[in-house]
Amino acid sequence: xxxxxxxxxxxxxxxxxxxxxxxxxxxxxxxxxxxxxxxxxxxxxxxxxxxxxxxxxxxxxxxxxxxxxxxxxxxxxxxxxxxxxxxxxxxxxxxxxxxxxxxxxxxxxxxxxxxxxxxxxxxxxxxxxxxxxxxxxxxxxxxxxxxxxxxxxx
Numbered sequence: 781x782x783x784x785x786x787x788x789x790x791x792x793x794x795x796x797x798x799x800x801x802x803x804x805x806x807x808x809x810x811x812x813x814x815x816x817x818x819x820x821x822x823x824x825x826x827x828x829x830x831x832x833x834x835x836x837x838x839x840x841x842x843x844x845x846x847x848x849x850x851x852x853x854x855x856x857x858x859x860x861x862x863x864x865x866x867x868x869x870x871x872x873x874x875x876x877x878x879x880x881x882x883x884x885x886x887x888x889x890x891x892x893x894x895x896x897x898x899x900x901x902x903x904x905x906x907x908x909x910x911x912x913x914x915x916x917x918x919x920x921x922x923x924x925x926x927x928x929x930x931x932x933x934x
Contacts, residue, residue: 797893799915801886801922802869804852808886810915810922815871819885822862839868839879846870848879854930855910873927889922891915896924909933 799810800819825837825848834854838845848868853859865884870877896913912926 798888798890799922799924800869800888802851802880802882803884803886804855804882805857808920808922809851809882810889810891810924811869811871811880811927812924813888815873815927817870817872817877820868820870820879822866822868822881836881841870841877841879844877846877846879848881849931850881852881852883871927873931878931889915889917891917891922891924899923 795812795814798813800813800816801808801810803809820841823839823841825839827837828835828847831837834849834851836848836850836853838847840846850859860883862881866881867885868879868881869885870879872878895916897916899911899914910925910930911923912929913924915922915924
């Protein structure tokens, strides 16, 4: 039992404050790496009726049916054709697997708490409601997503 607790703590330490960053247009966003399952190329997407525009449909990933959200559209950006850099970040959040379509994946970054700040109250280029923190690393700003609000708010 003691070894099991040590293993869980070690796993937490290796993923703590690490974010998978991705790009939408010229902005860098980040998702807590603990939610990321895998990154895949965009496969055939099956359209589903009565979905909001950002939900592009569903994919079959090795027998699991996963809804996919186009992050560009969720951020009210212009839709664009998918290219060889476009990919899906498959995440697990609130016991759901969800695919996030992004322009391109950037890198995994360690962003310590002291390099994070709260988003300003003034409106950003993207709605603040989806941003939980702003990371500042390597002279760049990363907008860290609040997955709960991004996935489940209107």
